Amino acid sequence: MSSNAGGSHSGGDNEDIAADEASRNDHARLDDGSDDEMEDVKGGAVPEDDVGRNVWTKEDALVEDGRAEDGNETRENAELQEDYAQLELDEADRSDDLVPDEGPTTPQMQSPLASPDDSGSIPDDTPSLHGSLLSSPDRGASPLPRKRGVRPVSGALQPFERRFEARPAAARSPSSRAGSPAFLTPHSRQVSISSQISQISSQGGSEETDVPQAPWDVIRWTKLRKITTQAFSEAGRRNFGRPTCLAVSALIAVGTSKGLVLGFDYHQTLKIIIGQGTKATECGSVTALAIAADYSTIAAGHANGNIFTWEISRPSQPFLRIPPIERGALQQDNHVDGHIANCAILHIGFLGTRHTALVSADACGMAFSHLATRGLGPVTRTIKSTRLLGRYPPADPQVERSRKPSSVLAFSPLPLGNVEQSTDNMGLTALLTPYLLVIVSTTPVAQTQHKAPRPKELSPHSTLSGCLAWFPAVKLKAAGAGEGRSKGSSDTKLVYCWSTLLMVLDVKIVDDGEPADSTKPPSLEFTSRSKWRAEEAIVAVQWLGRSVLGILTVSQRLLIVEDGSLQVTDSIDLLHRQIYHQDLFSEQLKSVVEQLNSADPSLHGVVADAFYMSFRVYKGRTFLLGYNDLTVGTLSNWADRLMALMEAGDHIAAIRLATEYYRGGAHNVTVGLPDVDATRHSLVKERLLAMISASLNYTFSQHDDNRETRLRELATVCFEACITMQETEHLFGNVYDIFEEADEEDIFTSTLEPLVLDGEVTSIPPEVVKSMVAYFISENQAARLEELLCRLDPLSFDLDQITMLCRQHSLFDALIYVWTQGIGDFVTPLIDLMSVIELLDDGPDDEDLTDNPFYESAMKTYPYLAYSLTGRRYPGGELLDEKTSSKARADLYEYLFSGRPSSWPPGSQNAFRTTTNSQEEPVFPYLVLLLRFDTASFMSMLNEAFEDAFLNSVGDEADADGVSQVNGIKSRAAYKMTRQYVISILLDVVKQGNFEPDQIIYMDMFVARSFPKYPGQLVLSGSLLNAVLQHLCRPPTEALREECELSVEYLLSAYHPPDLLVLIQDLRAARFYRVLKSVYRGARLFTELLETYFEDPRDKDGVFDCLAFCLRPSTGLGEKQRQVLKEVIESHAEELAEINTVLMARTLATHAFDLLQQSITSLEDSHTQFLFLRALLEPALLRDQSASGYGPLPQEQQSAFVEHYVQLMCKHDPTHVADYVGLLPTGDLQLEQVLPAMEMSGVVDAAVVLLARDGLARDAMERLVTHLQRLQQTLIELIDAVGESPDLQATQEAAQDLVDGIEKYTKVGIWLCKGQSANAQRRPRPRTNFSWEIKEGDLDLDEYLWLNLVDCVVQVTKSGTPALKDLEDHPTEVDLERFDVTKLSTSLRSNVQQAFTALLAATATPSIKAKDDKQARASTRDHLSFLRVLCTFLTRAATTAPSISDLRAVLSDIFSAYTFEEGVLSLAYDLLGSDVFTDMQEVNELRQRGWRPRTQVCEHCKRRAWGPGIGEIVWDEWIAREHERDSEKARKLVERGGGEEARRLERGKAKAAQSVTGEPSNEDAKRLALVVFACRHVFHKRCVELQHYLARLPIPASYLASRLVAAGFASAANASSSSPEYDHHLAADYVAHQTEGLQALLAHRIPEEIVRRLRELVHN
16 A cells, blocks of 8 residues: 655756656555565565575666757767866876876877767777777877866766777886786786786876776776865865765765765866755765766665755755654554664665656665655645565564564666667666565556576575666667667666676567557566676676676675676776775674574675675776775776787787787677677777887887897787788788898797798798798708798799709708699609709719718608609698699609600700710619619609509599690690509519619519519519519528518418429528418428427517417327427427426416426426426416416316425425415325425425324424524524624624524414414313422423423523623624624514413413313313423423523513513503593583574474574573572582481472472473484474374274275275375374274373374364
8 A cells, every 4th residue: 555755845846747747646555465475466565585695786877868869968978078087187187297207208098988979889899999099199198178068957868878989098107017917817816916016107196095006907096086085084074974875977976974965076076065954964874875867866865764855956955855654653554655764775766767756775674666746736745655675564573573584685776778668667676685686667556577586506604795786778889680689779687696696687678569558568578698606705796888797796806797708807806995885784684694504514604794885887987985085997998908018018918918809819898899800800900010010110129138038029929910810911021021120030030930830821922931041041950941841832932933942952842842832843853853863873982872961862752752653742741632643643654664864844855864975874764763773762662652543543634625734735635554564664674774682682572562462463474473582582681681581471472382392491591480480381291380480589489379279189180290299399398498488388288288297307407397387386476477367287187296396396485385385285295205305495384384284293393493493503603603704784684584583483383382272182180289390291282392392492592692692791893783682682582472472372261162162161171281381391491401590581581471461451451441431522522512403393283393483481491491400409419418408308398499480381391392303303292292193093994995095096005105194194084083083092092182183183
């Protein structure tokens, strides 16, 4: 419902009154919805109900209409142009005296406003160069713009944005420049920090507090000093108050904390002070500002909820006042709509062109539209307010706390563009809350047009912020493709942000095809076009242009983002600007951000401060309201940046950046370049070419140490720029001329080289070619020069010049390239090369041709012919087209195989002769010349040419007239050449010529290899082939033997000589074993084949494959042949073993098992026998990879080799004997065969294992004791001889080895004794007194073994320790630092301890087997073996030791073992206790931590269980529980203290405790009792009990079946698939409707409360 506010004003009429009056009856207030959900219907209020995040709103710069008369628009443009110029030139004038007068003066640029003719231009469509002094650098400083006629206040509306064709120029900095922007990344703080190391620009002022700027900064900042002085100084703050908000249009309006509005023009002159002497000063600070579309009216919102509008021409009294309503009025049923008193106005804006239509939003989350209408009299106005968003606070504070708090984070009405749209009269307004985005239309009726919830992808714990900004539809210069552009205008866009997420929304008017109805609002289509995520929360956003966004983040970083790609093009750090911001939302949204989630480990959210009142953009200029100043920034365009770099002296970076602009890879939209390539190229090219010329001229004029380095880098970027623009004419014209005039052609050429090699430059003028040739020849780099020339287009050369240069410098590769590709002549290069060959042939006979400088050029003849005769381009290798390649091959074959000297070109008189005397000219002279010079290379070339399809094919190279031409002379149309003809000519030439054998052999190899390749095309006689075979079997040099053998293989694949024996003799004489094997295999001469493998030194390993092939059954050998083969194998057994013992063993085991034993016997070396047997029995231990795929022999075949293998292992691998023997089955070894070998090699451990396994444990111990005594004796002798040892280190190592051996064999003895003790059966013994003597014969077997082992170990230690002690007491003869006595002594004592510890563990502790055997436990009840062994040991020691002192040290070591065991147990106990304490402490902490429910409602009944809104009963219950706990503590304290009171407590007569609070009812306590599970689900306790009892209800099967069928189940069998909730409903239904339901419940002892709850459940 709508209502009228009583605000009125006595003032003059306004031109908007008619429009306002016409529409006043169409506005109606949106109904106040009682539900929490948004209503998307007409007239519905818009509350919010979703979780949300941070905010702030950007007040968009005012929009001009652009639809007024041309005269008014021109006048206003002129004034604004003048204002902007004055705003910046005033600042420049203040700092001109700071700029030193040195160097050329920087040209000043025109006013930053465009001309009136370009009022409809868009900032990022095309660059603004026309009329700018930036494009005319030779002009002087620009004068101030001329004064134009002053427009009236209500003049024409201006367009929304304008292209600024020129930017203010900065004075050249005398100091070193900042880092070049070419090396700065958009996300780096260095982008802005670079400006801090540069001199202060003329625009930025010169105060010490200013931050220096680099001239190429993305935004050029200017501090508005006059405004700062008047508004931010101490006097200004005292008179006007602290600035609190900012609005920018044709006027710069600043709101203050004293309720005033200061208006400045662009001369920074304070024009008006609004609010002085009015009620506005009593309404608190100005919190929101807006300027009308025609700049005539200002609206101000205040901290106490008042709104005032002021006419700029009459600022003494407000034009309108919209007062707030008091909170007490909210209790009335039909109260008026409006903001609540003392609730600050955060956002305000005008709708369209009207002065009397506004929208506003406050800090309480409510938004209104306000329309002032004509009242009863001509001077009275009535204001109607309509609620758009939010709800009034309820009277009950408890209800208010249960509501979800909200606020308007961002708010903006749609401004007008410079093209008329049907949305202009709708009053579209966008509102952003923490939960959703709402777009409403206020005219003619308030209606929701679009809403979007906050994206769920946002983290609930990120910084809560929000902002939005409109960009209206504007006229485009050129219509493009797509909807909207076809009409010549852009679409309306809205950018909005929540936290780090930015989204762009397109708004389009839907054309439904019906005739336009001015009274009906249009249909709108909202399309979410793009989405982008920032690294930190976004607190403000503005449109810097139609496609450029300015994004301010929470850390005060300004990001420049292109709308289309949403890529960050630049980043500016504004932290030093100290932007003004306020905390406006945290108090209102406190409960939203404090909804903690313990499952999320991230930091919990906070509400960002509001920046929207300080960050404004108008006509592409960025205004920042700081705490201490006001700053304006201008986004520099591409020309500004290039000029700044040039003026700073960074020519290289300037040219590189201009090249990027030309390519289109440097964010063209941001810098003001068009996306259309042709338009952009035309703009940048002229500037870039001028920069190149100017940079080169300047650099060549400098003469310093770094000139050459700088010049090379400059040349590189200039070349890159020219190639990118495809301006090779400029590169090889103007640029080359500059280098040539400076005598720097070398730098030009070296820079050009990589471009040619990469294929970027393919054509070079003749003068540059000449310079290039001179440079590389002077550097002695002919090969590099040829490579360059061969990559260029030969048609661009001066052919006479290039051929002369190539011949002069012997550049034959380049010469061939020019002749073949430029002229199409393939014979002339051949003639040139043969001339060089003839020159070499005429030299001395004994000359080494390889030392001749022309030899390398002559050798190029053969690869040239190979390339050309196979259809490839020389020297690159690219394929020629079919016509050219056929012609080239025909010409070359015809000329090369001509029988006499031929003239070339045909018809000329120029014939090349190979001899000086024409009479001595041989037949086929050119063929003879090439063959004699290098026969091998010629035949290799011809072999490659034979593989080409041109030979033996019919070629037709005629053109359309049936003829072909070479050098303008007609030739025959086709040419044929066959392989038979070529070989025939070659054979005749070789036969008639005087060729050496080493030359003829190449011809034989060529014939032998070609004959089998082309069987249908080559017909050769048998005698010829036989002669070729004979020649090949007699190679003239050893180097050709391999090639001749390969040729014989080729020939024999197609030719079969009649006499096989002769062939075998020739092959054997030539030692062609590979061919000989093939002949033997084909003739099935297997014995000879095997013998050949032994003769062939290059293929020894192949003999095993041959053996496998010959002996396999599929070969089909007879018994006699197999026997002969075996005899050969046996005779070569040693040789086979030398080749590979492992492969020999595996091959014989697979194919000739009966030869294994004979082969082992025939091997003389024992190590070879060992490897042979290991390959059979344990191949996995071999290092040879050839045996890795084999397994050991089958078990039944191993027994014949095991004993021999063990005997050999004792010698060659003694450490492995014990392990291997332990794995063998019992009975595989005979002790008398292997024990001697084990004892000889010292493998006592293996002997012990064998004897123990055969039950000879006593013998095993005797052998072990004997070996230990032998080691003891050796150790004593070694210790005694230490003083005489020349090498103490070697003696130390030997002594340590002996001690290690003693420890090893002690462990073997322990293993033997433990095995016997584990299986020992104790016989019953009479009661024994250990003071009596125990005889050794009374000991069991295991005890006797322990006795011998311990006695032996003690004897070793007892004899070794004194010797070491004596050595330590007399150190004069021994260097104790090199001979470690202590280490040896410690090892011996440790050995004794180890033995006694093992004895104690084995004899004093019952075995596991005994524990499980009752009979065994009965027989071994005493466990006195250890004492018997110890007593017997002491008895034996007493007989051998002369005194007890000799045993003192040994006994000390024995008993220290027990001390050691006790210490280990004590330490383990302490560690275990510490760990248990730590674990228990952690468990206790986890139990004390508790669980936090994931929701605030019960999972069953969905009613609130805890948190806000649960009521005061929870607090009362908690107080009662705490009181009970305190009473219980007091009672226990009294009980512990005793006395009369304690006795009274025991008798139950103590006084009852007094309750400090009202006890809640038992029913309330039960209702509030909760159950929380580990999964963090929460239930009411009674809900859990309810589900428990429902599960126990007896439901008759018949009733359940009928209900299931009625519910849609196919049968009662599907009951198991129903959900538990459905079963509970069935049970409740049964109880409520069946007569026996109550009796069934009582019979199961279900409380009546549950029955009541069931009835309630059914009823609900």
